[in-house]
Amino acid sequence: MSEVNLRKVVKLFEGGVQAVRGIDLEIADHEFCVLVGPSGCGKSTTLRMIAGLEEVSEGEIWIGGTMVNDIPPKDRDIAMVFQNYALYPHMTVFENMAFGLKLRHFPKDEIKRRVDRAASILSIGELLDRKPKALSGGQRQRVAMGRAIVRDPKVFLFDEPLSNLDAKLRVQMRTEIKKVHQAVKTTTIYVTHDQVEAMTLADRVVVMNHGVIEQVGPPNELYHHPATIFVAGFIGSPAMNFIPARLVNAAGALTIQLGQGLSVPVPADRTARYAPHASKKLLFGIRPEHLTETTRTDKQNLAPITVDLDVIEPMGMETLVHFRIEGTPVCARVDPAAGAQAGAPMRLAAHMDQMHLIDADTGRVL
Amino acid sequence: MTAATARRDFPRAYGKVGSLHRERLWALRLSYTSLIVAAIIFLAPPVYMLMTSLKTNAEMADQTLSPWLVRSPTLEHYGATLENPLFLGFFANSAIVTLLVVSITMVISVLAAFALSRMRFWGSQTLATGVFLTYLVPDTLLFIPLYQIVGGLGLLNSIWGLVLVYPTLTVPFCTWIMIGYFASIPKELDEAALIDGASWPQMLLKIFIPVALPGIIAATIFAFTVSWAAFVYPTAFITRPEEMPLTIGVVSQLVRGDTFAWGQIMAGALLAALPPVVVYVFLMDYYIAGLTAGATKG
Numbered sequence: 001m002s003e004v005n006l007r008k009v010v011k012l013f014e015g016g017v018q019a020v021r022g023i024d025l026e027i028a029d030h031e032f033c034v035l036v037g038p039s040g041c042g043k044s045t046t047l048r049m050i051a052g053l054e055e056v057s058e059g060e061i062w063i064g065g066t067m068v069n070d071i072p073p074k075d076r077d078i079a080m081v082f083q084n085y086a087l088y089p090h091m092t093v094f095e096n097m098a099f100g101l102k103l104r105h106f107p108k109d110e111i112k113r114r115v116d117r118a119a120s121i122l123s124i125g126e127l128l129d130r131k132p133k134a135l136s137g138g139q140r141q142r143v144a145m146g147r148a149i150v151r152d153p154k155v156f157l158f159d160e161p162l163s164n165l166d167a168k169l170r171v172q173m174r175t176e177i178k179k180v181h182q183a184v185k186t187t188t189i190y191v192t193h194d195q196v197e198a199m200t201l202a203d204r205v206v207v208m209n210h211g212v213i214e215q216v217g218p219p220n221e222l223y224h225h226p227a228t229i230f231v232a233g234f235i236g237s238p239a240m241n242f243i244p245a246r247l248v249n250a251a252g253a254l255t256i257q258l259g260q261g262l263s264v265p266v267p268a269d270r271t272a273r274y275a276p277h278a279s280k281k282l283l284f285g286i287r288p289e290h291l292t293e294t295t296r297t298d299k300q301n302l303a304p305i306t307v308d309l310d311v312i313e314p315m316g317m318e319t320l321v322h323f324r325i326e327g328t329p330v331c332a333r334v335d336p337a338a339g340a341q342a343g344a345p346m347r348l349a350a351h352m353d354q355m356h357l358i359d360a361d362t363g364r365v366l
Numbered sequence: 367m368t369a370a371t372a373r374r375d376f377p378r379a380y381g382k383v384g385s386l387h388r389e390r391l392w393a394l395r396l397s398y399t400s401l402i403v404a405a406i407i408f409l410a411p412p413v414y415m416l417m418t419s420l421k422t423n424a425e426m427a428d429q430t431l432s433p434w435l436v437r438s439p440t441l442e443h444y445g446a447t448l449e450n451p452l453f454l455g456f457f458a459n460s461a462i463v464t465l466l467v468v469s470i471t472m473v474i475s476v477l478a479a480f481a482l483s484r485m486r487f488w489g490s491q492t493l494a495t496g497v498f499l500t501y502l503v504p505d506t507l508l509f510i511p512l513y514q515i516v517g518g519l520g521l522l523n524s525i526w527g528l529v530l531v532y533p534t535l536t537v538p539f540c541t542w543i544m545i546g547y548f549a550s551i552p553k554e555l556d557e558a559a560l561i562d563g564a565s566w567p568q569m570l571l572k573i574f575i576p577v578a579l580p581g582i583i584a585a586t587i588f589a590f591t592v593s594w595a596a597f598v599y600p601t602a603f604i605t606r607p608e609e610m611p612l613t614i615g616v617v618s619q620l621v622r623g624d625t626f627a628w629g630q631i632m633a634g635a636l637l638a639a640l641p642p643v644v645v646y647v648f649l650m651d652y653y654i655a656g657l658t659a660g661a662t663k664g
Binding site for chain 2: 051052053072073074078079080082083084086087088089090099100103104147151
């Protein structure tokens with residue numbers, strides 16, 4: 001049993017800065033949980049409190065059924081992988097991986113067995129005699145992971161482990177980390193500011209902002225059903241468009257008015273949900289991938305809009321087009337063959353079953 | 367603008383209007399000139415000493431000969447110096463004092479620097495600054511009050527007084543070097559060690575000392591040089607020839623009556639300078655790396 005529970009955890013730094021403002025989180029055994037958010041949102045501080053590298057100001061942290069607030073890092077049975085690898089520069093790869101086991105007085109043959117097993121999982125068997133400075137960034141990161149694996153701890157903690165790698169290697173190591181988790185199944189808490197990493201790796205994603213949890217859920221739930229404007233804007237790339245809107249009730253049918261003469265109908269199944277909010281200041285949220293050329297799909301609930309394109313960005317597999325609705329910049333994703341041209345008008349379709357309506361004052365998705 | 371374009375277009379004109387090659391040549395000439403001047407300034411005294419030590423007493427006394435040339439070289443002064451029981455005593459005293467002072471200094475300053483750079487505790491910053499400030503007080507100012515203290519402890523005229531006093535010179539500077547060096551070691555390294563299960567002493571012994579070895583060697587060389595070459599304190603605290611270290615022994619005891627035995631003094635001084643030279647030759651690279659590491663990595 002190696003679940004991790006956070007109960008009303010608060011971190012107050014000297015000078016009164018509240019980095020974490022009372023978060024509750026339950027991470028199940030074997031789960032891969034990713035904490036994601038912009039810098040300064042408290043995700044790393046939360047991880048460091050779980051590791052025991054920062055004291056908990058208020059609240060409780062439980063690992064595997066034990067309250068660990070006052071237990072030093074070494075006795076928490078956790079292993080951590082750092083952003084800059086933190087390999088011991090004077091030790092070989094083998095010694096780096098064996099260090100934790102040696103300090104715990106494991107027998108020599110057991111140390112060798114564990115290091116060899118981790119090395120084969122990570123394909124670093126031939127590097128065991130090298131010093132860290134003779135390794136590439138990706139290899140160093142593997143060794144850092146190996147150092148965690150050999151300990152066979154209750155929980156793996158990853159603190160932005162891929163941030164120091166180049167884009168290509170990052171994608172490769174991401175797959176590698178997922179593979180390792182599938183092989184060893186240890187409960188994992190992973191901190192990143194990269195939402196793509198969060199989406200691809202996590203069983204559950206925890207989106208943090210300003211020291212609080214905005215939303216917790218599986219990646220697809222966060223993508224399709226964001227709870228707040230922050231989550232809606234943070235998850236997905238390019239980010240969701242937010243256009244100031246008004247709800248208009250015309251002859252019993254609700255429509256969303258985006259500007260002069262530009263309105264889209266509310267899907268029938270959402271009419272009852274949105275009707276009470278007609279008087280509020282609202283934002284119409286739609287992802288670029290749900291604003292497409294009209295010929296692309298024959299799905300229902302498509303609302304046609306015609307816009308004047310400002311900029312087009314061909315990406316190969318798709319083309320991003322930028323335009324403005326009442327001064328608000330909007331991005332759409334269209335087929336490269338759709339014939340988008342800068343400065344020319346284009347007819348687009350908004351996929352209304354994928355839209356979101358957001359209360360502009362509270363930031364809640366309605 | 368046009369001139370620059372023209373130059374780019376006609377590479378052959380480079381030589382005439384000045385070029386990278388020519389500028390580098392001038393920079394090299396200038397550096398070599400300054401280096402040669404500096405080398406002459408620094409090497410003239412030891413060379414003069416070497417020449418004098420190889421002359422016979424008669425040649426030294428002959429005013430008509432050049433002081434920089436040796437006509438009939440002799441090792442008689444070296445022989446006499448090495449056979450002089452006083453000189454061998456000075457050498458032993460210097461060696462004992464230096465060995466003890468370096469050991470004491472390194473133990474204290476490594477522990478202090480580790481605590482001051484890594485353990486956050488109340489007043490640690492002030493203490494670190496305080497350590498450095500004590501280094502700024504010159505020994506020429508301190509020897510009077512220290513004389514009282516050493517005298518009070520009954521350690522005047524004893525090498526143990528020196529062993530007690532030299533660390534006041536070496537510990538602050540060595541601690542300061544080590545703080546800088548330890549600070550250049552990434553924080554994640556101790557956090558990784560903490561999670562791996564290391565205690566503070568284990569972290570120091572197994573991670574910090576091996577990683578900071580160049581810094582430790584630099585500090586060791588500094589402590590060695592200071593205690594080997596100390597002059598003011600032994601001059602003030604020691605008058606008995608048997609307890610004197612080399613620095614004051616050579617210049618005070620190799621004088622017979624009012625006659626200076628220049629040959630022996632010079633030979634003795636050169637022999638005394640030998641150990642630091644040997645240490646520097648072998649550890650120079652570490653010394654430079656250690657002194658600059660904190661500045662560039664931090």
